[in-house]
Amino acid sequence: MSDKFAVVLAAGQGTRMKSKLYKVLHSVCGKPMVQHVVDSLNELQTDRIVVVVGHGADKVKEQLGNDVEYAMQEEQLGTAHAVMQVAPILKGRKGTTLVLSGDEPLISSETLEALVAHHEANQAAATILTRVMDNPTGYGRIIRGEDGGVERIVEQKDATEEEQRVKEINTGTYCFDNEKLFAILEKVDNNNAQGEYYLPDAVEILKNQGERIEASITEEITIGVNDRVALAKAESMMRERILTKHMKEGVTIIDPSNTYIETDVAIGRDCIIYPGTLIGAGTVIGEECIIGPHTQLMNCQVGDRVEIKQSVLVDSRVDSEATVGPFAYIRPNSHIGEGAKVGDFVEIKNTSLGKGSKVSHLTYLGDAEVGADVNVGCGTVTVNYDGVNKYKTVIKDRSFVGCNANLVAPVTVGEGAYVAAGSTVTDDVPDGALAIARERQTNKEGYAKNIREK
Numbered sequence: 346m347s348d349k350f351a352v353v354l355a356a357g358q359g360t361r362m363k364s365k366l367y368k369v370l371h372s373v374c375g376k377p378m379v380q381h382v383v384d385s386l387n388e389l390q391t392d393r394i395v396v397v398v399g400h401g402a403d404k405v406k407e408q409l410g411n412d413v414e415y416a417m418q419e420e421q422l423g424t425a426h427a428v429m430q431v432a433p434i435l436k437g438r439k440g441t442t443l444v445l446s447g448d449e450p451l452i453s454s455e456t457l458e459a460l461v462a463h464h465e466a467n468q469a470a471a472t473i474l475t476r477v478m479d480n481p482t483g484y485g486r487i488i489r490g491e492d493g494g495v496e497r498i499v500e501q502k503d504a505t506e507e508e509q510r511v512k513e514i515n516t517g518t519y520c521f522d523n524e525k526l527f528a529i530l531e532k533v534d535n536n537n538a539q540g541e542y543y544l545p546d547a548v549e550i551l552k553n554q555g556e557r558i559e560a561s562i563t564e565e566i567t568i569g570v571n572d573r574v575a576l577a578k579a580e581s582m583m584r585e586r587i588l589t590k591h592m593k594e595g596v597t598i599i600d601p602s603n604t605y606i607e608t609d610v611a612i613g614r615d616c617i618i619y620p621g622t623l624i625g626a627g628t629v630i631g632e633e634c635i636i637g638p639h640t641q642l643m644n645c646q647v648g649d650r651v652e653i654k655q656s657v658l659v660d661s662r663v664d665s666e667a668t669v670g671p672f673a674y675i676r677p678n679s680h681i682g683e684g685a686k687v688g689d690f691v692e693i694k695n696t697s698l699g700k701g702s703k704v705s706h707l708t709y710l711g712d713a714e715v716g717a718d719v720n721v722g723c724g725t726v727t728v729n730y731d732g733v734n735k736y737k738t739v740i741k742d743r744s745f746v747g748c749n750a751n752l753v754a755p756v757t758v759g760e761g762a763y764v765a766a767g768s769t770v771t772d773d774v775p776d777g778a779l780a781i782a783r784e785r786q787t788n789k790e791g792y793a794k795n796i797r798e799k
Contacts, residue, residue, distance in 0.1 A: 348392045348440030349461065350523055354427050355379050355447030356399030356418040361572040367401030369447035370408060371576055374583045375607030375626040377408055378570060381450035386443070387412070388454035389461070395434050396447065397427045423541030425533045428526070436527040441465060444526075444544065445518040448570045450579055452518065456565045463561035464520040470556035471526075471548050473498070474518040476563055484514035485545065487560050495558040498545045513560070516567055519544065525551065583608075604637075613649070631665065640670070648683070656687075664700075682717070696727075699742065712754065713738040722748035722766065729754045741776070 359368025369379035376384075379396070386394050394413040398405050399421055406415060416430040428444060435442065441461055445452065456474070464472035473495060475487050483501055486508050490496045498515050499508050526547065533546045552558045570576050587608065588601045595614035598604050603620040611629045612618075619637030624630070628642045631649035636642070641657045648665030656670035660677035663669060666684040673687045676694035681687060685698045688705035696710045699717035704710060708721055712729040714737065715721070725746050727738040736754035740746065744758050747766030758764060759776035768782040 347465070348438065348523075349389065350435055350438070350440055350442040351386045351389075351391045351394045352428055352431050352435075352442060352444045353379065353382055353386070353394065353396045353413075353447045354424060354444070355405055356397050356402075356421055356427055357448075358400040358421070359448070359571065362576070363573070367404055368570070370401065370404055371570070373450040373570075373576070373579050374587060376450075376609070378450040378579075379405060379447035380408060381608075382445060382447050382452065383409055383413060385452055385454040385457060389457050391443070392440070393435070395431045397430055423535065423539070424544040425530055425542035425547055428544060429530050429542070432527055432530070435523060438523055440523045442521045442523040442526055443519070444521065446569055449518070449567050450570065451565070451582060452567045453565060456563050456567070457518075459563065460518070460520050460561045463559060467557065467559045469520075469559040470522050470551045472520040472559040472561055473548065474516045474520070474563055474567075475513050475560045476516055476565075476567070477512050478514055479512065481512050481514045486511040487513040487515060489513075489560065495548075495552070495560050497549060497552065513562065515545070516563070517569060518567070519548070520561075525556065529554075619654075645675075710738075712736065713740065715740045716742035716744070716760070718743045719746070720744075721746045722750065724749040725752070726750075727752050727754060744774075 355369045357368060362368050370377045373381060383394060395416055396409060396413050397416045397418050399418045402417065414434060416434060418427050418430045441464060443457060460472060460474050486499045486504055488496045488499055488508060529547050529550050532550050533542045535542050548558055566582060568575060568579055570579050584605060587606050588598055588604060591606060591612050592598055596612045597617045600620040604618055605623040607626040609626045610624050613630060613632035615632055616630060616634045621639035622637035623641045625643035627644035630647040633650045634647060635652045637654060639655045640653050643659045645658045646662040648663060650666050651663050652668045654670040656673040658675040661675045661679040663681040664683040667681045669675065669681065669687045672689045674692045678695040679693045680697040682698050682700040682702065684701045686703040686705060687693060690707045691704050692709045694711040696713040698704065698715045699719060701717055702715055702719040704721040707723045708725045710727050712735050713727045719740050728751050729735050729738065738752050738754040739757040741758060741760040743760060744762045746764045749767045750764050751769040753769065753771045756770055757773045759774050759778060761777045762774045763779040764770055764774065765779065765781040768780055770780050770782050774780040
């Protein structure tokens with residue numbers, strides 16, 4: 346088996362995106378486009394991946410890190426010119442080289458594997474990934490010879506009426522014999538209206554030298570993203586793939602047209618996902634959960650038989666049998682324990698809530714450690730911030746915090762202790778004690794009558 350290399354073209358600025366963000370870093374289903382491409386190549390077990398960068402090079406390197414190598418294209422002078430910049434890394438090496446664009450997030454490892462297999466089985470110098478379209482307008486056509494090999498690629502503007510009726514188009518993804526590719530690139534010229542060096546010209550030169558050129562047809566829809574319209578189309582198509590995959594694996598999605606699941610999400614069997622739900626990358630959900638409607642989970646770990654509705658959870662963990670919502674906000678670094686309940690209009694931040702504990706409504710718990718079987722009453726606030734520093738509140742097992750209590754951190758409520766409703770607690774509460782920290786009630790007889798008479 347020969348070595349496999351890949352060249353990812355990611356140097357273009359993408360002016361049609363009309364964005365400050367470098368084109369290949371625009372996200373599709375929660376992941377930058379160029380990361381989708383590199384991930385597919387990694388699944389293919391490519392030996393070396395070289396990303397050609399130019400505009401926004403530092404940002405691309407920050408995204409991809411050390412998993413790939415880089416070549417710099419200082420001036421963007423065409424696709425063949427971009428590949429030429431890789432010569433110091435790959436020239437002279439035996440093997441097969443894929444060349445593809447960093448703005449094609451829909452291309453899969455299966456499609457690339459089939460392309461390489463076709464290329465090597467036919468011992469071709471170059472193989473073009475093609476697709477058959479009912480309406481190929483605007484795409485370069487693949488003109489085949491009697492032996493089935495590729496005669497040439499004809500652009501739309503140069504095609505005859507007969508050639509325009511051809512429905513097989515060039516997707517812009519190629520496979521080359523690596524040694525032949527870099528030997529021929531030096532012969533590509535820029536005698537065209539744009540004054541650029543084009544990779545299809547390298548294919549034509551190889552053909553004219555008697556080399557075999559092949560085309561591998563894919564049924565997978567792959568599109569290059571050059572503007573926001575194409576970006577939205579790619580998002581929609583990938584989302585459909587993702588949802589279909591989860592449904593085939595045993596997840597019920599009530600309304601796929603109104604459900605958004607990003608890449609790198611795991612969902613167990615017999616889960617039900619209701620409309621208006623967004624599940625972000627990195628989220629893992631167990632079995633038999635009910636998620637939604639109108640819920641957002643971003644990088645969360647969720648156990649089995651959890652119910653989360655009309656809530657937002659970020660960078661947190663929810664253990665099995667717990668319930669969250671409606672209208673709860675679970676902020677980063679929070680842990681909702683097994684069988685715990687977080688109710689309506691509750692906000693939890695950097696807090697652990699123990700097994701079986703309940704925070705039913707209208708409460709804020711920040712920087713807190715709450716034990717098991719604790720009941721936190723309505724309107725309770727952990728007062729964790731003094732304007733400069735944040736402090737921790739500890740509420741131990743089986744304690745009870747009455748409604749409208751303020752727990753001024755740092756403070757500890759002991760095991761089995763009670764905090765009376767309306768209290769502002771500034772000192773630790775011993776185990777089993779009752780803390781009452783409020784003004785004693787005074788009744789002014791006749792006061793209300795005097796006010797009305799005035």
